[in-house]
Amino acid sequence: MDTNDLSRRKFIGKLGAGSAAMMAAYAIPSYSISAGGGIDKLAALGGTPVRKNVSWPKWPYIDEKMVEGIVKTTRSGIWSRIDDPDGTVGTFEKEYAKLFGASYCVATGSGTQALSTCVEALGIGPGDEVITSPYTDMGTVSAIITSRALPVLADLDADSYQFDAADVEQKITPNTKAIIPVYIGGVPCDMDAIMAIAKKHRLKVIEDSCQAHLASYNGKKLGTIGDLGCFSFQASKQIACGEGGAIIGNDQALMEQCYTVQNHGTSREGKHETIGAKYRMNEFEGSVLMGQLPGVKERFALRNENASYLNARLKDFPGLVPQKRYVGTESAGLYIYALTYHKEHFNNADRSKFLKAINAEGIGFGGYIEQGLHREPWVDHILGLRSYKEMYTAKRLKKYKEDMHLPQCDLACSRMVSLWASGTLLGSRRDIDHIIDAIMKVYDNRDKLNLL
Missing domain, CATH: 3.90.1150.10 (Aspartate Aminotransferase, domain 1)
Known part of the structure; x- marks a missing residue:
């Protein structure tokens, strides 16, 4: 026919x-x-x-109970999470971790901030490489270049819109430290293959689950398969508060490091320990999110x-x-x-x-x-930065530019x-x-x- x-x-x-x-x-x-x-x-x-x-x-979803929660937060005068560890943000973190069967959650101001926090918390920085997808929001790549690491883009499987595990393995170098799978549409990548590659090459896995709230793969919620999982609560997302993000994980020490990084390098004990931006979620966002959890x-x-x-x-x-x-x-x-x-x-x-x-x-x-990130101006921008020229060899940067031929992503x-x-x-x-x-x-x- x-x-x-x-x-x-x-x-x-x-x-x-x-x-x-x-x-x-x-x-x-x-x-x-x-x-x-x-x-x-x-x-x-x-x-x-x-x-x-x-x-x-x-x-986004709105009901009167959510509005009442915002009014209550406003009248309380407690608007920052540091004023009350058990306020709306702290409560949301506990409830969100439970939704995924994860041990810990750290809330942030956006999904991009969650990803950036994870890269920094894992000690990834100048001279290191992280493999991810070209078919994603710029926030995924931004999280890598904020720490001055090199975002290496693997080509796609054009029918799943996810990066191809075989090409991921081809892109590994001695400087590769992590893989960031991106769940476009909230649909899983070939995570069995990705985790096998990560184990073989001793790489960390940060799941960009920003679109994948509650999705599951082989009995596990997305975000709990790798070392850390990141989520977005931007207004268009399935759980929303305007902007906002979260990290989930089961390694207590690593999650405490995430907390410290997103708290401008200051630990829960108040010690100024490391490098970090202020990525804290505020109490108003926590209140909206708590109002969205029922249902x-x-x-x-x-x-x-x-x-x-x-x-x-x-x-x-x-x-x-x-x-x-x-x-x-x-x-x-x-x-x-x-x-x-x-x-x-x-x-x-x-x-x-x-x-x-x-x-x-x-x-x-x-x-x-419209087009993969390999076709956007940031590529030439970072290749012209003094920091990248000093931390990566001219040969590596030349090869990096040549590898921006990703035909399956274009398709x-x-x-x-x-x-x-x-x-x-x-x-x-x-x-x-x-x-x-x-x-x-x-x-x-x-x-x-x-x-x-």
Whole structure:
């Protein structure tokens, strides 16, 4: 069968029995392009949108109890965590560690600060190298270069959007000290392979779990697999307080060092011991987070249920393929719901045409990260810094620049489409069906996409 001519009827016929049953239970309306006009016509070309004047679940989560907590904190006059070790921040740290089955938690002012704290606490600095992904927020790399270490970027598996374990091992040098896996979309990397590599080469593992709240892999919560796990509570995240972050771990001495680093180098005993910025979370952030914890497991479960439903509805549909998941993945944080766009199944229409069409139908798909960090100006900037020229040989820096050829990352950037999921995947089944309806409407009108 020619997949470029895949009709809705043929698409349903290709599904397995389980998926076909689900499709029957939640049937997709038939969009016949021959009928012309109305709902059959792309909204971008004057038709009626699949989803019109219907709002998505609001995010971040707010309720009156949270507001009361902020008022209580305001009236208490205790606004900094150092004024009360058992205040909202200290209480949140205990509760957040419990959520993950971790022994300790240290709260920070952002996810980037959490990562930076971990790099410094592990003694990583000038002359050292840390391997991470090019497909991430700049905060991941910023945490490494803040300590004047060298962020080495490994290429991706283009279907999972995670760095490829084989390329990670290829990038190890005698100066490599740690690996930072990044869980894009809140979905696990191939952590069995990564941990095996780390053990073989005696490397530390800092998990960038900033998008991966409560996700699990082989019976462990993400953030508890490596030496340290880092999280973000930025306003768009699945647990949010505007800005904020946290580190979790089980090594008491290491976690105390994290506390000291984020407390401008001052230990709990008040001794000024080491290098560190002031990365403390304040009591207002702690109050908002404490207000978000009730119901967090239920919201996590609903996002995963809706993502599983979307995956089942799209099973065997070649035009949009859900993010690849590695064996061992049990659940995902779902900061975004990501898919790979295969334009050959959409009449070779560029991804931008698909995005224009589906956004007009009322579904907010985007391209997410425009280009990998290997293509951003910071690379040439650090190579020109005196500190890097002094701490790394000219030969090493030349090779570093040459290694910024990461074709699989470029491919992922060009093909990925995503939905922001923190709020969207808290929708009703009708909301989620609208996503499928819009995808199939655009697919049925694929021969019109190049008119956009």
